[in-house]
Amino acid sequence: MTYLSKILREPTQGRLSFWCPGCRQSHEVQHGAGAGPRWGWNGDAERPTFSPSVLVRSGHYVQGYDGGVCWCDFNAELKTKGEEPSGFSCEVCHTxxxxxxxxxxxxxTHALAGQTVPMVEFPEEWR
Incomplete structure (x- = not known):
């Protein structure tokens, strides 16, 4: 893993990772030549720009979801047993x-919908 700046990492060549304060996890995009979806990157590790938009879906929001058990269901079941939720959730993050x-x-689907915020450093436990 290459640390390009406090806010941007390159986990492997052609992949860039940044911390999403809305989801409280990292998001990754692929750039440059290669297979699969690719994003444009302005090359600036301090003030990155990616294009097009970044869309991350999890749980029942994943395209093609077949109606099986999702994180909402799993966490609801844990609550009924008096246990703590898993920390995973069904979300959409579109930025x-x-x-x-x-x-x-x-x-x-998180609390930062409709807001614009500066990119932030990865949390200490992720550094």
Whole structure:
């Protein structure tokens, strides 16, 4: 893993990772030549811009979800047993990352939907 800056990492060549304060986890995009979806990157590790938008879905929001057990169901079952939720959830995070700022679109399912915030450093436990 290469640490490009306090806010941007390159886990493997052609992949960039940044911390999402809305989801409280990292998101990754692929850039440059290669197979699979690719994003444009302005090459700036301090004030990155990715294009097009970054869309991350989990749980029952994943395209093609077949209706099986999702994180919502799993966590609800844990609660009925008096146990703590797993820490995973079903979410949509849809953003534009421009000049080191994250614009959360209205289809996000977390508390930062509709807001724009500066990119942040990875939490201490992720460094």
């Amino acid at each position: 534009f990352v421009t000049d080191g700022r994250i614009q959360y679109l209205s289809d996000c």
